[in-house]
Amino acid sequence: QVQLVESGGGLVQAGGSLRLSCAASGRTLSRYAMGWFRQAPGKEREFVAAIRWTGGRTYYADSVEGRFTISGDYAKNTVYLQMNSLKPEDTAVYYCAADLDIGVPSRPSEYDYWGQGTQVTVSS
Numbered sequence: 001q002v003q004l005v006e007s008g009g010g011l012v013q014a015g016g017s018l019r020l021s022c023a024a025s026g027r028t029l030s031r032y033a034m035g036w037f038r039q040a041p042g043k044e045r046e047f048v049a050a051i052r053w054t055g056g057r058t059y060y061a062d063s064v065e066g067r068f069t070i071s072g073d074y075a076k077n078t079v080y081l082q083m084n085s086l087k088p089e090d091t092a093v094y095y096c097a098a099d100l101d102i103g104v105p106s107r108p109s110e111y112d113y114w115g116q117g118t119q120v121t122v123s124s
Contacts, residue, residue: 002029002112010119020121023076029053029106034050036048040094047107048060049081059105062081064083068084094120095116097115098111
């Protein structure tokens with residue numbers, strides 16, 4: 001069993017930055033893939049970014065490519081999402097997810113473990 005706890009959300013003006021953290025416990029994530037998803041009110045959960053712990057390959061949604069960076073600290077069992085040049089349309093609840101041996105990193109159904117979410121609000 002893996003427990004995930006997100007932190008770092010908040011209110012920021014457009015153009016600003018935030019760094020989200022996802023701390024994992026229960027298992028060492030050395031063979032897991034970690035993903036960030038977000039869900040705005042009235043919308044479906046959408047993929048933001050993912051990282052395969054083994055090899056460090058990263059994946060990004062087109063809407064955040066070049067602005068967001070996903071990274072991991074193996075020693076701390078923590079994954080981060082650095083968000084720069086934030087836009088009002090980035091406003092959502094951001095969720096961290098994890099699983100072993102995922103196929104398509106952008107599919108929410110690939111992940112068995114989810115955090116409780118952290119709110120990110122970007123004002124214009």
